[in-house]
Amino acid sequence: MIRKSGMNLLLFMCKPLLIFFLIFGVFGLVYLRSSFVKLEYSLGDLEKKKMNYLKERKMLLAEKTKLLSYAKLEASHSDSEGFSLPDRRMKVIYLAKQKSLPYRASLERSQLAEP
């Protein structure tokens, strides 16, 4: 008797559940589809923005190229800030960095070790 009533309950619940899932599924699909389209709209707007920024970037690059030309630098800085070609009379020797300098506040591990 109880089993029969259990089966009946299940059958009784099946129909509304099925209808619920069907409706939920349909609405879910519609929601996903509209989100997808919304995303495509956003991407489209972003692409337009990107093209505008790229356009601006090209303008700025052209301006920068003009300003950073050697001729402009030479003309603007040669008198005041000593912009000049290297003096080949001066020989510059690069030395390796010294390991420990006397004025360092902290000691290196090698210096802390027992002699």
Added chain:
Amino acid sequence: MNKKRATILNTVIIFSFVLVSLRLADLMIINHKRLADRAKQQHMKVEDIQVRRGTIFDRKGRELALNLDLESLYCDPETLDADNEDIKKLASFVSKEPGAILSKIPDEGRFAWIERKLEPSTAEKIRGLNIDGLGFMTEAKRVYPRGEFASHIIGFVGVDNQALEGIELKYDKYMKTTGGKVFLQRDASGRTLSSGVNMEAKGNNIVLTIDEVLQQLVEDELDKAMAQWKAAAASAIMMDPSTGEILALANRPAYDPNRGGSANNSDKRNRAITDLYEPGSTFKIVIGTGSLEEKLVNPASLFDVSRGGIEVGGKTIRDVHKYGVLTFKEVIQKSSNVGSIMVGMKLGRERIYNYAKLLGFGEKTGIDLPGEVSGWMHSPERWSGTSLGAIPIGQEVAVTPLQMLRAYSAVANGGYLVRPHVVSHILSPGGQVLASMKDKEMKRVISAKTAETFKNILKSVTEEGGTGKSASVDGNEVAGKTGTAQMINPVTKRYSKEKYVSSFVGFVPVDKPRLAIIVVVYEPKGQIYGGVVAAPVFREIATQSLSYLNVPREDNAGRSSLSVFK
């Protein structure tokens, strides 16, 4: 009764369903294609992929030619709604007469350009007029931000980005790319959805061998020389003699490639490779290297030039100064015409011609720029009685400055003829190297011993007693040769007494040459000699270039050292 109602209801419902089904069948089966096409038309928009030429860089990656996106103004004559006031304002914005604007608007049609590639500020002002029937389209404009700089190398493009000169023309097929069309979805209000496709297609980029700083140095010095000597024109080329890489190439007069279409044809001439000149004494490299190679002379061989002149074919050729007995080295150092002709006579016409051809004269160098000419030199069968007195000293031949530089580079690099080139490599838009222009054609033309011997002789030209003392550089040894040649009067077809070509070609440092430079000045006023006009220009270019490249001095005088911790 109920049964009758039910039947009627059923019939109505079934009938309605049948009607709906028929309509559906009509829409979805019979008229499917027509309606689908119409929907596609409404939903889809076709846009062109924007095509951009590749960028041109110097060897350090500095941009020399790039693209800007500018708005071009068009009109739809059918929908255009503009009164006289609007046309006047529009004309003032684009700096044209109202009549000129009106002439661009046809009576029929749906599209006509009004003005191409407007400045952004101008486009904004025109937008602000809010004239119906006007629209904007984005177009690429090729821009050369450094103006006249390296104009003869870079070249320029026309209004539709068609290549017309220089590297733009020579490497056009690499720098341009094919476009295409993209289908974009749009909604009822015209907004487009993303296509996921890159709307810009870029061509390959070109990296030149030119160094911006070296090029600027050369151009500045040429400008100074033009002003000082009020010359008609000038050319200078700087090349790595070991690899053939052109580090700088400049001509005067020059032009602004941003306005290439309106420039004079004579300003656009790349004289370094398109103009021929009689080289004069710089051509003595032929008899110099030829006689050494054939072991006919050595640097200490003696030549009696005390008569000051020599007769060849009934014509007397004289030296500028009278000398006594000169060694072969001194013949070159002092540029004795008499001595050179004596050497030429020893060599003979066949061997003079052969060595000239070996050194690259009479043929194109193969540089990757358009318009190069091969120069000319008559074959020995066509030489006249006076040719043996003319050709050894650089007359009755025509060369380009680049040919001359290449010949001297063969002496500088130990005997190899290099192939000059201005492009280093081609890069894809993503930065990958697609092609590299390594020199594959290194032909040995003279022995290393001959090159070394002649190099030392050329070194004496810039020392005390030489004609090219003004070309000497503080701290490094220079080897080179001066040239002073009369130009031919095109009217009389004889050598002009007023018009000369002054030149100096050389390389520095002598031991391990880094730079080979030629300077040619056409029609200088006041002075004519290569040692006075062109040699100082060489010195200035070489001094500054060696500093920029940090080439060590070969002397230690006055050298101080500065120690720097890394």
